[in-house]
Amino acid sequence: MVTELALRRPDDWHLHLRDGAMLEGILPESARHFARAIIMPNLVPPVVTGADAAAYRDRILAALPDGMSFEPLMTLYLTEGTDAADLRAAARSGLIKAVKLYPAGATTNSHSGVRDFDKVRGVLEVMAEIGLPLCVHGEVTDPAVDIFDREAVFIDRVLDPIRRATPGLRVVMEHITTAQGVDYVRAAGQDLAATITTHHLIINRNHLLVGGIRPHYYCLPVAKREEHRLALRAAATSGDARFFLGTDSAPHVDPLKECACGCAGCFTATNTMALLAHVFEQDGALDRLEAFASLNGPAYYRLPANSDMLRLVKRETPTRFPDKIHTGAGPVTVFDPGFEVFWDVAGD
Numbered sequence: 001m002v003t004e005l006a007l008r009r010p011d012d013w014h015l016h017l018r019d020g021a022m023l024e025g026i027l028p029e030s031a032r033h034f035a036r037a038i039i040m041p042n043l044v045p046p047v048v049t050g051a052d053a054a055a056y057r058d059r060i061l062a063a064l065p066d067g068m069s070f071e072p073l074m075t076l077y078l079t080e081g082t083d084a085a086d087l088r089a090a091a092r093s094g095l096i097k098a099v100k101l102y103p104a105g106a107t108t109n110s111h112s113g114v115r116d117f118d119k120v121r122g123v124l125e126v127m128a129e130i131g132l133p134l135c136v137h138g139e140v141t142d143p144a145v146d147i148f149d150r151e152a153v154f155i156d157r158v159l160d161p162i163r164r165a166t167p168g169l170r171v172v173m174e175h176i177t178t179a180q181g182v183d184y185v186r187a188a189g190q191d192l193a194a195t196i197t198t199h200h201l202i203i204n205r206n207h208l209l210v211g212g213i214r215p216h217y218y219c220l221p222v223a224k225r226e227e228h229r230l231a232l233r234a235a236a237t238s239g240d241a242r243f244f245l246g247t248d249s250a251p252h253v254d255p256l257k258e259c260a261c262g263c264a265g266c267f268t269a270t271n272t273m274a275l276l277a278h279v280f281e282q283d284g285a286l287d288r289l290e291a292f293a294s295l296n297g298p299a300y301y302r303l304p305a306n307s308d309m310l311r312l313v314k315r316e317t318p319t320r321f322p323d324k325i326h327t328g329a330g331p332v333t334v335f336d337p338g339f340e341v342f343w344d345v346a347g348d
């Protein structure tokens with residue numbers, strides 16, 4: 001039985017760090033294990049310009065405790081008013097590594113997102129020309145479409161037309177939750193990739209509702225049927241370079257989750273690596289965890305893999321993770337997988 005595993009230090013290709021006291025409270029949870037992360041721009045107000053991204057990057061680095069290292073890979077929030085020249089300059093300087101597309105109204109702080117996709121055509125063409133990836137929250141917002149179908153419908157109605165109209169555009173489908181998402185990526189070429197979260201490998205939609213409503217399992221896109229979770233597991237553990245880890249760790253303080261209209265987001269930064277070791281071991285794929293968490297993402301983003309290592313150990317007794325992270329903004333509940341985990345990051 002394998003009880004120790006060393007991998008290149010992982011990166012998180014989809015992370016919410018927020019700002020202010022929340023940022024300060026949760027940043028160490030990611031920086032402890034991950035070298036870099038693609039930082040989501042859905043602040044209020046959003047990170048729209050190169051200047052916004054530079055200022056946010058400085059705030060993240062200022063919040064990093066002494067002795068910890070972490071490289072935030074910045075993104076811009078695509079709006080109908082995004083200035084292609086500003087975007088081009090921010091990409092050329094190395095400041096931004098991707099642009100994020102939120103359909104307006106699809107998720108947390110997406111009001112400034114895109115309504116009319118024709119209005120961003122010029123910007124997408126520039127991105128295709130310079131090879132800058134578009135990270136996509138792939139759900140339609142049409143209220144007539146069932147929430148469990150919104151990802152699959154988005155692929156047909158929005159994503160596929162955009163990709164056909166913009167040859168060469170590099171796209172990352174963020175936090176895929178369906179077999180249709182997996183199949184769409186598998187059928188495409190190397191321009192298309194997908195991130196998969198830790199929690200979508202673990203929960204299906206029953207976990208949200210059976211035995212009582214569980215606000216800490218509510219995120220967007222919402223967890224789907226078991227068959228979809230199994231498709232995600234197969235993709236993540238396959239070694240296919242187009243699938244890689246994006247935790248979508250998305251902190252909200254407990255009062256905003258545990259209420260009559262709770263926010264969407266699961267907070268998994270703290271225990272993601274231990275949970276992934278558990279999941280990959282269960283599927284007989286421990287030898288592919290490094291590809292998923294540490295190698296495929298950098299390859300897609302055309303960055304070197306990290307040179308230092310992260311060691312995971314499997315112990316005789318269950319690992320105890322904190323229930324909550326106490327931030328200056330309030331308590332944030334850590335994702336509870338609902339089963340015992342014996343893996344842990346060595347040194348934690």
Ligand SMILES: NC(=O)N[C@@H](CC(=O)O)C(=O)O
Binds near residue numbers: 219
């Ligand atoms: N995933 C979520 O449920 N929430 C994210 C937004 C997002 O990634 O869609 C958040 O910012 O809270």
Ligand SMILES: [Zn+2]
Binds near residue numbers: 107220221
């Ligand atoms: Zn999203």
Ligand SMILES: [Zn+2]
Binds near residue numbers: 015040248250
């Ligand atoms: Zn997210």
